[in-house]
Amino acid sequence: MPESTSTEREPGADPGLDRLNALSEKELRVRLSHCLNVERWVRALASEAPFVDRTALLEAADRHARSITADEVATALARHPRIGERVEGRDGESAWSRGEQSTFAADTDDASLRVQRIFALAQQEYEARFGRIYLVCASGRSSRELLIDLVDRLFHDPDTELRVVGDELRRIAGLRLVKLLEENA
Secondary structure, eight states, rough: OOOOTTTOTTTTTTTHHHHHHSOOHHHHHHHHHHOOOOHHHHHHHTOOOOOHHHHHHHHHHHHHHTTTTTHHHHHHHHTTTTSOOOOHHHHHHHHHHHTTTHHHHOOHHHHHHHHHHHHHHHHHHHHHHSSOOOOOOOOOOOOOHHHHHHHTTTTSSSHHHHHHHHHHHHHHHHHHHHHHHTTTT
């Protein structure tokens, strides 16, 4: 019996990864595009399948997302709703967006509602300044936290802000990959 190497894993040890690895290339690319709608990233990541473990998948995803370009940012943002916007749709990607933004609108006291209104105004200023929606990895972050982040980012120059948006897309992609692995678990 051959000795097991450190890159091998026992089948069934990670049902989510097994499901992902069992997808056809076409379906894998569709599912990956729901995590980050950047064709280069999707192709590069799909070309590395099957993945030996979650760590390998997440490291590859992170590595390929670190070189996101301005054009890729624009394409990826087209699939993201504005923070505070009601997300329609019954698909998994829409559900992920609703979940990612759920903390933002969770507080309904007067002070939080005022913060959300101020946030909407700052968001308009951001869009006028940078020509794109404000994107942040919002999971678990309150409206107050997001307002502070948004106001801070208004002081960035365009190149710095583009890098920040790329980093936020990378973070969101990592979280969504984990959600993809956890679906139907």
